[in-house]
Amino acid sequence: MAESRTTPRPEFRNINALRDLPSYRLPAAGWVSILHRISGLLLFLLLPFIVWMFDASLSSELSFGVFASAFTAGIGFVPAWFVKLVVLALIWAFLHHLIAGLRHVYMDATHSVGKAFGKSSAVVTLVLSLGLTAALGAKLFGLY
Template identity: 50%
Template sequence: MTEAVRDNAKKERPEFRNIHVTDLMNYRLPLAGIVSILHRVSGALMFLLLPFVLYLLQESLRSEYTFANFMIIASHPIAKLVMLALIWGYTQHFCAGVRHLVMDAHIGLDKDSARKSASVVLVITVIVTALVALKLFGVF
């Protein structure tokens, strides 16, 4: 190969070394990457809200009066949204965790299987969260 052709080939290929903050909107993760990030986000959400949940559990078990106060707080729409976020976090973390455990057993590691299992995790999470939301907000 001549040097002119080699230089021309190098100029045509883009070179990506690092992703800058301004490039994040143009970068597209595969579905499995999105599920992996959501797994981490849901785990962090549950971990950070664990002291609050344990405090509410303690207060609800303390007496009948504190349980009545807890029920009043839990009936507020903002509290229901927080509970729904926790339910989404648990469902997402559980389903993605099962997916990761299956993949640790060397099942479904090829690209198509990983894409299908990631979409199954997202579909199950959305369905379960929607059903709980309908029950939580009194639709059925």
């Protein structure tokens, strides 16, 4: 009988995060999945700020004035540019979470779990979420 000569598989016991992870190339679908989790966490953590913005914008004309002044004068010791930056992060988190969530629902409903569709839908998700964020961010910072 002939012996099978197979090369031994590499064995990874200790993965060094600083040395090994930067060289690992994550596919687009992996980035979308990780960013979907990050955007969900960001939306959850900033939920009190979202509720305050919603309440301040709808309660009365006076509270709307306070809400609007947060984008021009800031809130207390927090400057206006930082408030706009936080709102821009919320815009990105909402858009990315929404689009990636719709992608996941579509893939679950139609059983479209192929490698090609996963890559193309991930790229579309990233382009749409970043493009819409850039457009709304330009409006937020007064570029148009």
